[in-house]
Amino acid sequence: MSAAKKKKTKIVKTIKIDVDKCNGCRACEVICSAFHAEPRYSSDNPARSRIRVIRDPLADIYVPVFAGEYTASECAGRNTYTIDGKEYEECAFCRASCPSRDVFKEPDSDLPLKCDLCESDPTLEEPMCVQWCLADALIFEEREEEVEEEEAVDEMDVGLEALANKHGWHKVADAVARMSKKA
Numbered sequence: 001m002s003a004a005k006k007k008k009t010k011i012v013k014t015i016k017i018d019v020d021k022c023n024g025c026r027a028c029e030v031i032c033s034a035f036h037a038e039p040r041y042s043s044d045n046p047a048r049s050r051i052r053v054i055r056d057p058l059a060d061i062y063v064p065v066f067a068g069e070y071t072a073s074e075c076a077g078r079n080t081y082t083i084d085g086k087e088y089e090e091c092a093f094c095r096a097s098c099p100s101r102d103v104f105k106e107p108d109s110d111l112p113l114k115c116d117l118c119e120s121d122p123t124l125e126e127p128m129c130v131q132w133c134l135a136d137a138l139i140f141e142e143r144e145e146e147v148e149e150e151e152a153v154d155e156m157d158v159g160l161e162a163l164a165n166k167h168g169w170h171k172v173a174d175a176v177a178r179m180s181k182k183a
């Protein structure tokens with residue numbers, strides 16, 4: 001089956017970070033960990049936060065970083081950045097939960113943590129860290145973007161692959177053969 005690709009509208013959410021405004025207060029870490037505690041607000045522990053602030057007060061360096069993807073291996077090569085005369089540590093801007101450092105890992109289980117933009121029901125007007133950042137270093141933005149809709153055939157492929165992973169290709173093929181006989 002081939003279908004013409006249609007456009008659909010997607011909401012893209014972004015948190016813009018202004019490192020020049022961050023003062024390293026760590027309120028964002030506190031509220032993030034409290035909001036994601038079970039039950040909600042029952043504890044706060046920045047080690048469980050999905051935003052961490054890289055701090056070097058002597059160099060006036062404060063970099064809020066949101067937890068991103070998990071990676072099983074550390075990268076072999078790293079970069080250092082010098083911006084406006086300040087030298088930032090190698091992993092300063094990296095969002096990965098990776099084996100080379102302790103951030104973005106649940107301290108009890110070592111499971112990776114990832115920012116979910118405070119998805120909740122009812123939906124928040126702004127993520128909690130943005131609400132708690134009194135320095136306006138974190139700015140929340142939502143915009144609409146046009147993207148191409150996935151073709152129906154792709155969705156079917158994905159569904160078949162998921163069934164095959166669960167039951168094996170031969171069982172899926174048998175089931176399809178039986179269904180086509182009934183049709």
Ligand code: SF4
Pocket residue numbers: 021022023024025026027028029053062064132133134135136137138
């Ligand atoms: S709350 Fe704002 S100013 Fe404070 S550490 Fe976080 S980003 Fe920086």
Ligand code: SF4
Pocket residue numbers: 031032033035049050051066067114115116117118127128129130
């Ligand atoms: S957006 Fe929500 S989940 Fe993400 S770092 Fe901020 S408080 Fe934590």
